[in-house]
Amino acid sequence: MSSPDKIVIELTNQEALVLFEFLRRCEDENDYKFADQSEERILLTLEVILEKQLTEIFSPDYSRILEEARKQIRDAD
Structure with a gap:
């Protein structure tokens, strides 16, 4: 259980x-408002x-891993 001052996501x-x-892309592109x-x-x-x-971000296969994660999260068409 979290303390009254914190939440857990x-x-x-x-x-x-x-x-x-x-977050990384927005920071790199300075795209925050x-x-x-x-x-x-x-x-x-x-x-x-x-x-x-996230150890995956250092993997040589990061692009593929990220694309698979995106596919799993996307809404079904």
Whole structure:
């Protein structure tokens, strides 16, 4: 159980990979529209947390792994 000051968000590994890639790409392209610097701080912190957990991002097969994760998450047509 989390403390009153914290919440816990659970993601599948595939969800975490897709979220990490989105955050990384937005940072690389400077594509965020922040209302306050605190929003930037939170997203960068989240990206670092995900980076520490996701060993797949260092794999030579990362592009393939990411594409498979995206396929698993997409809505069915």
